[in-house]
Structures are given as structure tokens and as C-alpha cells.
Amino acid sequence: MRAGPSQEEIRRHNLGALLRHVHLSGPTSRAELTSRMGLNRSTIMALTADLTAAGLVREELPRETGRAGRPSLVVRPESARVYVFALDVGVDRLVAARVGLGGAVLDRRETARRRGPFSLEETVGPLAAFARQMHRRTRPDTVCVGVAAAFAGGVAQGDGIVRFGPNMGAADVPFGEEMARRLALGLPVAVGNDANLAAMAEHLRGVGVGCRDLVYLHGDVGVGGGVIAGGTLLGGHQGFGGEVGHMVVNPEGRRCGCGSRGCLEAEVGERALLEAAGRFGSQIGREAVRAVVSAADRGDVVAQAALSRVGDWLGLGVANLVNVFNPEMVVFGGMLREVYLGSAAQVRSRLNLDALPASRERLRLRTTALGDDATLVGAAELAFAQVLADPLEVLARAGS
Amino acid sequence: MRAGPSQEEIRRHNLGALLRHVHLSGPTSRAELTSRMGLNRSTIMALTADLTAAGLVREELPRETGRAGRPSLVVRPESARVYVFALDVGVDRLVAARVGLGGAVLDRRETARRRGPFSLEETVGPLAAFARQMHRRTRPDTVCVGVAAAFAGGVAQGDGIVRFGPNMGAADVPFGEEMARRLALGLPVAVGNDANLAAMAEHLRGVGVGCRDLVYLHGDVGVGGGVIAGGTLLGGHQGFGGEVGHMVVNPEGRRCGCGSRGCLEAEVGERALLEAAGRFGSQIGREAVRAVVSAADRGDVVAQAALSRVGDWLGLGVANLVNVFNPEMVVFGGMLREVYLGSAAQVRSRLNLDALPASRERLRLRTTALGDDATLVGAAELAFAQVLADPLEVLARAGS
Secondary structure (H helix, E strand, O other): OOOOOOHHHHHHHHHHHHHHHHHHHOOEEHHHHHHHHOOOHHHHHHHHHHHHHOOOEEEEOOOOOOOOOOOOOEEEEOOOOEEEEEEEEOOOEEEEEEEEOOOOEEEEEEEEOOOOOOOHHHHHHHHHHHHHHHHHOOOOOOEEEEEEEEEOOEEOOOOOOEEEEOOOOEOOEOHHHHHHHHHOOOOOEEEEEHHHHHHHHHHHHOOOOOOOOEEEEEEOOOEEEEEEEOOEEOOOOOOOOOOHHHOEOOOOOOEOOOOOEOEHHHHHOHHHHHHHOOOEOOEOHHHHHHHHHHHHHOOOHHHHHHHHHHHHHHHHHHHHHHHHHOOOEEEEEEHHHHHHHHHHHHHHHHHHHHOOHHHHOOOEEEEOOOHHHHHHHHHHHHHHHHHHHOHHHHHHHOOO | OOOOOOHHHHHHHHHHHHHHHHHHHOOEEHHHHHHHHOOOHHHHHHHHHHHHHOOOEEEEOOOOOOOOOOOOOEEEEOOOOEEEEEEEEOOOEEEEEEEEOOOOEEEEEEEEOOOOOOOHHHHHHHHHHHHHHHHHOOOOOOEEEEEEEEEOOEEOOOOOOEEEEOOOOEOOEOHHHHHHHHHOOOOOEEEEEHHHHHHHHHHHHOOOOOOOOEEEEEEOOOEEEEEEEOOEEOOOOOOOOOOHHHOEOOOOOOEOOOOOEOEHHHHHOHHHHHHHOOOEOOEOHHHHHHHHHHHHHOOOHHHHHHHHHHHHHHHHHHHHHHHHHOOOEEEEEEHHHHHHHHOHHHHHHHHHHHOOHHHHOOOEEEEOOOHHHHHHHHHHHHHHHHHHHOHHHHHHHOOO
């Protein structure tokens, strides 16, 4: 049980709420902030003044108003000055980006990752080098307020330790700590599961904006998921919530990397599709998946049967998630985007069979709006979380 | 985005928080409230004075302190004066109870319900009669602050309309509205899904106290579930979240009442167990389930095989939920309590096979602490929700 907040806590809450608003919605007039936040004009002015003094926002006249009278000043995030580093450790690639307040990617580096055993050094090394390169190119008056990484594996809440990553061979890796040491920015590195962060990204900036109950399904070698329930990311007791790829849909089915049988991942992941299409081994990755979908489009019956089989299991998995979560939207990302687009009728038909009518009648099925950068965008939002929760405190610690 | 609260909102929040504390934890000394709520003594005194004046709590000297010096006054909920009606529409019974602030059942009426098609009149009629009988027996200075019902079916958020109840034949029944009309207490009747309310009850007053991530599984004719995620009940977009009984675990499996095949409900519900034990038709209900478990205990190989089969599917269902939710605890209620106790080894063995090690290593499997009254206790908590959110407002409306 928590008691109500003090005046100072309310001020900090409001500073964060205002900053969060311009961060997510972009430049906003004082008049609109007044109405959206339900505060009076003088409070908005005072909050804006504090954030301006801290160098987090600036106020300017709008370009054109089209209205008579004195225009309301527009509050704009200091995107060029305040930034975070967002990192993405995927199965096939490593990405580092410098992302400005407001969400713009200011700079970006990427390298391919060879599939195979996970090496901490081969992961942390290139990412740290990318961050240093980008850091050197920043102007002296810029300030880094956070660092976060998306990781294709299970990440324990709080400590940035990767507990499992069956498709990368990672287990109990102190990734966050080592990354922070190598970056030497004096900032901790928050780490999140890739699909969880992608779900958050689609919820905040993608196809799921305004949608408080959303399931994001990501496919690559593995299948991961992220669940937004009532506007909040489902973490679970230790942070491993949302591992929907290891929901068993076919107890008599294919062996899964986790040791079980018939997991959603085993039935709809990259390997399941390529094997069903008789193409496993010759090609791998997204291109190989796209090749199956376009072969099916051209009438290749083997490819069509493969997509139909995988789409059927995908539909069953989605039906289970619809019954369990009653989401407003299910979003397909990674190779599942291609699979869904190539087998939407099959997915829908299975869904109609296995999902409760009341739970599916308002359901929307969508593909990712942010594409493969959903995880990176999610990592940036995780990195911004602290400064949005308590802007002045974080800025003070960042030494500006 | 919401702005921070006003002083008056903080006061109301604190009044609710204090009342909630004594409601859930029982009589509490001012000193302990001061430390638990993180407020100073004078604030606690003022809040307690307001709640005392409203007749919601009273202060008294503790029976014995065992310490020297002036003892801290104990704040006690006015359990005999402030109450709610809690209703339970189960498959086999109808229950109405008068529950005092603090959670004590002050009065209670119950009648058996014949399984079969749902009749609004045959449900609302007896419950309204029970409530009237109990109401007549209250003292003149008592006040009813809420009414809520648990219903064995899917209930749409907010409007109390039962959208589906495949095991009771209910569909689109305006149960809350009709119940409120018949009670004529001038109060709305909140309605919740029975398993969702039971989950909340176990979280607040049962085996899951202090546990913020919990899955409750209830079995009768049907199998329902309630999920507490991060301390909050998972509702989903329309309120149908947690229908884990319709998660397909065996696509080649038994037909389910929902029209699908191999749902958890179809594989582990009452009928699945009784049919596997060759006992379907002769007996039904909890007694029949108990008879199978005790036959297995006595060495009946058919009963043992039936429990083993059902325990295996139950273990698979639990494994899926563990991977999806990463809960701290799974609680078995209804006939699933008996099934779990009779097949715990099977459930554990399947769990070890299909649940991710990181997600299950801290998992606790437990049986309900509240038994068949979990739904009723949950309904009472739903009925108290308003007065705990804003004590003075609700009391003013109740006309005290």
C-alpha cells in the first residue's frame, strides 16, 4: 500500500508526463498540452520553463497557424541535444543507434552476425565500437541519458543477465554489466527481451498506438512474443513472461530447441517452413522465407502446402493467445510477417474454429509497422524510460 | 496521459488506502499504519478521524500491549455496520452472502442449482429472495455499499452482460441489470467471471497473498482461469481475458463444448476424468471426482490411468501458462484441486518436460486456500472495490 504523493513528487510526475507527451507525440502547443494533461495554463508554463531550463525541450512559434490572434507556443523535444544509445543483439545482426529525444534515429551502425554459439566478446566488442564512433561525432553540448539493449533471449528482470537464448547458445550471460563496462559512459545498460521490446515499440510508436491489449509475435529462427496487457508490458515474476514461442500447440509435433516437442516455435519458425517447403539447408534467413512465399504466389504447390501447414499452426497459436489474453490486436513481425501475409486465410480459418467468438469478434490482425527496427525502437524507449519518469534527476546524474 | 492529482484527490486516495489496509489486514495500530503507509502521525490521525466520522472504522484501545507506555490506538473496520452483498452463480449452486467490511461473512444463503439451460428468472429470483431475507435481518444503522456477482461465464467489462456461458447455456444475458432491478437497493450490480474473481480472492485473501503474478485454474464442468499479472487482474480488451480452459492443448483431442477440439477444458474437465475412469453417467459433480481419486488411492488401475491421463494434459496446460505468464504461483481450485492432488507427480513431470527451466525454477504449485468460496470472496472484493477507491463518495451515495 502506497500513500499519496507529495507536492514535489507530483511536480516530478507532471514534468515526466509532459516530456513523455512531446517525446511520443512530437511538438505540441501549450494550449494542447493544457487540454491533454488536464492542468491549467500557468502550471503548463511552469513545467515547460523547468524542462526548457534543463535543456530537455524548447519553445518556439509555430511555423504557421492559419488562425488570427497570438499563436500558442509549441513545445518541442531537444532531439539533437538529448539522446540515448539503443542496441539490438539479434540472431543475424548487431545494431547500435543513437536516438534523439522524440524518437528520431540520429546515427546508426549495423553488422551481420554469423549464426552459431554466442560469444560475449564478439557481441559486446562491435557494439561498443559502434557506440564510441557515434559518440565521437556528437556535438559537445549533447548529453546521453540512457543505454538499453534488445536481446534475442530470456532476460532476468532488473539485472540485465541473459538467462537463456536457445537459438544463440547464450545462458546466464552478464550482458548488461559487461556492455556498461565496455561503453564506459558511466551509465547502466538496461537489457530487455527482443520481442517484449518490439511489442512495446509497436504499442508506443507502431501499428498498436492507442491499443492497450496487444500481442506481438516475432519469428526468426525462434519465435518470441511480447504482450501488452492493460497498457503494461507483461513481465511475469522474473521477467520471462511472453515466451509464447514455447507454448506447445502440437504435442505429437516437431522437436523444439528447448527440449520439448510441438512448441509454436517448432511448428511455425523458419526451419519448420523451410523444411516443409523442401528448402532447408540451401538457404536460410528472411530471404529464404520470402522465396517460399513468392513461390507459393507463383503456384508452386509444395510451397503452398508448406505455407498452409505453417499457417494452420500459427492460427492455432493465435487462437490460444486470443482465448488467454482477449487482445484487441495481434501483430506479426519478423519472418512471421511474411508467413502471415502468405497464409492469412488459413490463419483466419483456424482462428474462427478455435477462438471464442466473443474474444475474436473485435480482434484485429496486423503486421508490424516498424519492421525489423521494432526491437531497436523498443530498446530506445527502454533507454528513455528513466528520463521520462524523472527528467531532472536523470539529467542531474548525467552531469549536464 | 494523466496529470498529477490534486490535494483533494490525494486525500481521497489516502482515505481509500487506509481503509483498504484495515479491510484486508484487519485491526491495525495507528503506529503501524504510520509506518506501513509512509505518512506522518498527524496525517494518519486526520484520515482516521474522517473515516471514523463516516462510520467506516472505529478506534479502540488494544486488548493488551505487553509494552510499557501509552499504547497506540487500534483502527478497526466497522464490520457489523458496513457490508456488501456477494452473489455466486455457479454451475451447481446459487449462493448469496452478506459480507462485512473486513471480509467476514455475516450471513449466508445457498441453494442447489440443477445443471441445464440457464434461466434468468430461476437465477435472479432465488438470489434476490436470499438478499431480501438477509437485508431484513440487519440492524437499522447498517449500510450496504455494494453488490457484486460471480458468474460461471464470460462477462463483458463494465456492463454486467454475460456474453457466453457454454456450460450453462447463457448468452448475452443482462444479468447485472436484472439483478439490480430485482434487488431494488438503488445500487448497481457488478458482475465478474467466476475464475477471475476467485483468482483475485486467492491473491488478496488466500494462498497467493503477497504474490503479484499468479494463475488460478478452476475446474468444474468447465475449466476457467484467472490471471493476476503484476498485481492486476488480466481483463483483456473486452473483459474475456483468462479463458485458459479454451487453450487447445491437444489438436487431435476430445470435442469441447465451445465447438473446438482438445481444449484444456475438454481434456481435464469433469467429463474427461469420469469418462476415462469409465464412470461417466452414473455420478456427476465433485463427489464423483473425489470417488475417482480415492479409487486410484486404493489401487484401482482404471482410476489411476484416468488420473494419469488427465494429469498429463493438466501438466501440459500448466507448462504453457508458465511459459506465457512466468507466474510465481499456479493455484488449483474446484475439481482441479482433487485432480492435482491425485496426479501431482504427473503434472510435475510434464511441467519439467515442457516449461522453460528459467520460468519454472521458482514456480510454486498450490491448491486453493479459500475452497469453493473463492468465487464468493472474490465477488465480495469486487463489491467493496468502489468504497475502497473513494470511501466518502460511496458512503454519501449510499445515503448514510
